[in-house]
Amino acid sequence: xxxxxxxxxxxxxxxxxxxxxxxxxxxxxxxxxxxxxxxxxxxxxxxxxxxxxxxxxxxxxxxxxxxxxxxxxxxxxxxxxxxxxxxxxxxxxxxxxxxxxxxxxxxxxxxxxxxxxxxxxxxxxxxxxxxxxxxxxxxxxxxxxxxxxxxxxxxxxxxxxxxxxxxxxxxxxxxxxxxxxxxxxxxxxxxxxxxxxxxxxxxxxxxxxxxxxxxxxxxxxxxxxxxxxxxxxxxxxxxxxxxxxxxxxxxxxxxxx
Numbered sequence: 001x002x003x004x005x006x007x008x009x010x011x012x013x014x015x016x017x018x019x020x021x022x023x024x025x026x027x028x029x030x031x032x033x034x035x036x037x038x039x040x041x042x043x044x045x046x047x048x049x050x051x052x053x054x055x056x057x058x059x060x061x062x063x064x065x066x067x068x069x070x071x072x073x074x075x076x077x078x079x080x081x082x083x084x085x086x087x088x089x090x091x092x093x094x095x096x097x098x099x100x101x102x103x104x105x106x107x108x109x110x111x112x113x114x115x116x117x118x119x120x121x122x123x124x125x126x127x128x129x130x131x132x133x134x135x136x137x138x139x140x141x142x143x144x145x146x147x148x149x150x151x152x153x154x155x156x157x158x159x160x161x162x163x164x165x166x167x168x169x170x171x172x173x174x175x176x177x178x179x180x181x182x183x184x185x186x187x188x189x190x191x192x193x194x195x196x197x198x199x200x201x202x203x204x205x206x207x208x209x210x211x212x213x214x215x216x217x218x219x220x221x222x223x224x225x226x227x228x229x230x231x232x233x234x235x236x237x238x239x240x241x242x243x244x245x246x247x248x249x250x251x252x253x254x255x256x257x
Contacts, residue, residue: 055087056145081210113126123191126205133172133179183198185238
């Protein structure tokens with residue numbers, strides 16, 4: 001069996017997975033252990049990470065009455081996490097019956113999970129946060145609990161004058177070891193900046209999006225449907241691309257006037 005192909009840029013600064021996308025599409029990552037709600041080997045580590053949460057964190061999951069293939073796995077995973085801390089709350093909503101709430105949170109596909117503290121900061125997971133992505137989910141919960149991230153001050157300062165709404169989509173697969181870093185960076189920006197929303201999207205579960213955005217390697221980042229890049233990049237690079245997308249939005253708005 002082939003293994004995921006790891007690629008590096010010539011500058012040695014961007015890393016991404018090529019064949020991981022296609023291996024995941026073939027279902028090769030879905031071993032019996034991966035199918036468990038929360039493998040026992042991960043449980044003790046995650047319990048230790050979640051036991052000291054300092055602030056309340058809310059998880060709102062959207063599924064449906066006749067659960068989709070990955071909805072059940074996502075729900076069971078989140079239920080297992082919620083059982084580990086009394087500061088971690090899970091609310092399960094029906095994508096159809098609770099369509100108004102789905103619209104409020106911008107949910108257009110399932111399984112979907114909103115992660116938030118008291119207020120919605122624009123963090124979304126679409127798909128099962130399994131495999132390598134499980135660590136990103138837990139670390140994001142920790143950030144929300146602390147009400148702060150370790151996003152570099154310089155990167156955040158670069159967006160001080162950002163006045164446009166920014167939508168970041170990070171496409172990932174569970175087999176890509178570099179994807180969590182890209183997802184985490186996007187989520188940090190969303191938590192720290194009110195203008196930014198960030199979606200983590202598991203492309204195997206939403207193949208039509210892989211086709212729409214020509215995803216050939218992961219992580220692939222798309223910002224405001226205008227700017228895209230592949231690879232796990234620094235927060236400074238993210239900030240540059242966010243500003244690039246914002247400038248394109250302003251240009252388009254000027255042309256429409």
